[in-house]
Amino acid sequence: MSNTSEKFLINLLDHGCFKSWTFSQDVCLTCGICSSCCPASGIDGFDPRKLVRMVALGLQDEVVEARWPWICTICAKCENVCPMDIDISNIVRRVRSLRDRDRVPGVLQKGVEMALKTGNILGLPKEDFIFIVEDVAAELAEEPGFEEFKVPIDKKGANILCTIHNKLVNTHTEDLKHWWKIFYAAGEDWTISSDYWEGCNWGYFTGDDMASKTMVGRIAENLKKLEIKNFLWCE
Amino acid sequence: MATRSGFERWYPEALKKLGTYTVFDLIIKYIKEGRITLDKSKFDMLITYHDPCHYGRKAEKLFGHGYFEEPRWILDQCVENWVDLYPARDNQICCGGGGGALTTGYNQERIYYGRKKMEQIKATGATMIVVPCDSCHSQLNNLKKEYEMDNLQVKYLWELVADCLI
Known part of the structure; x- marks a missing residue:
């Protein structure tokens, strides 16, 4: 050549x-x-x-x-x-x-849009979220050794706040109990938030940094509002 | 990982006032301070452990520390009889459930991807695999049906800790 x-x-x-x-x-x-x-x-x-x-x-x-x-x-x-x-x-x-965002495969893009619109991928309304976690907490309180268990929601000034994977308030609610048992046994001053409780961030998967940033920013704002001392990276 | 890297990238000022824990650090703190006590005799079967990509390789790159020792120390506090997969730690093989793979709808490809992980687990002879990741947990549970490993128990690391509480 x-x-x-x-x-x-x-x-x-x-x-x-x-x-x-x-x-x-x-x-x-x-x-x-x-x-x-x-x-x-x-x-x-x-x-x-x-x-x-x-x-x-x-x-x-x-x-x-x-x-x-x-x-x-x-x-x-x-x-x-x-x-x-x-x-x-x-x-x-x-x-x-x-x-193109309308050609992102599977449910990923729908999840991102739902999270931006409602605060979580499932589009789960706040009252439903509270109902589910309180229901699971009542179940846990029936187990021996956890009789006094209550789930502290939006507790201002708590030592630790943890986020929740969406499947734990959807198809796998039993799995909420593991961390709750540990917190209870350790006598931890902990809480979960009824707003922006989700730790998943599908913007990471779709390469959508702006969506990712918005979701993380909401968690940051919420931690400040609730005057949380420590954040547990749950995901 | 996405949340932690997002904080570091976009909201570093928030981290100045806020303390943070990884799941490993917090469990280790509770054990070392004597706030929780664990019974090592609850599980006597052979157990193995899967390093999630984002707590290992990716954390090492993004945050300067891969969480390889911490989960192994926790396992030592919970059970007597566990072995590593080979290869493990920063050379581990992904289970195939990461990067959004559980949500793209490419399920055949995702199951094919997981074949190496299942071969690794089979080779240990373990009947329980412990993982500290929601995606890995879903993927491994999904794979065991596909690879005739229905008897394999898939357990969260914090579930193991909760089960061993005295």
Whole structure:
């Protein structure tokens, strides 16, 4: 190939928005260690190396339309073994952020929108939330050794506030009791909040940093309002 | 993890006035201060432990500390008979339930993804796996049906602690 045609081919590549990304995608050595350790390698003919190379080459439409960045679990095993320290997790999140929001797979986008609108992914009204946790608390108080148990909701100045995973007030309410038993046994001064009680943040999964920021900001505001001393990272 | 990294990234001033605990630090504090006492004889079956990606590798990168020792210390306080998966800690294999995989609808792919985790668990011969993560807990419970491991008990780390309370 002559020098002229090489130049011509390189000029055909348009790196698009990827050009400004600072995830070190351009320094990939194509060694493939990332692909060797990834449990999702091979699905749809994809693997981490292929993704990184496609981003480095600016194949934006192909990458954004692919299912694979949503099948990847962002587990970071690939970047942990990468000799060039390429930030593959953040590449995947940014690729996800480029999808049209109405084409985000599954229930993820609905969950994000519901959380922004109502304060939680389930769209569970405050009174229903309070009913559920008090009902489970009454059940726990029937167990031997926990007779005096009560769930402190919105207790101002509490030593500890913990968030709750949405499945614990939905399909897995029994699992609320484990932490409650520990708090009770330890004599902890703890509370949960009836507003913004959720610890999940699906904005992280959809690559929607603005949504993520709003949800975290609400928790921060709430902790301040309730004058909480310590926050337990439950998720 | 998303909440903690969000605080550090966007609301660092809030963390100046607020104390924080991880689930591990708080349980360890209660045990060391004698506020809870645990009975190590409640579970005598072989138990193993799964390192969630976000408490291990990702916490190490984001917060400068991976929670590998802490859950193992807690396990030592709860049970006599537990073994690590291989590989574990920062070389662990993801269960396949992270990154929103439980909600995308790509279920066949998610179950296929989990095959390596189930092979690891099978290789230990353990009948209980302890996890400190809601997503891993859902995924492992889902996988055991698919990989003929119905007898495997999946237990939250804090559930194990609560079960061992005296």
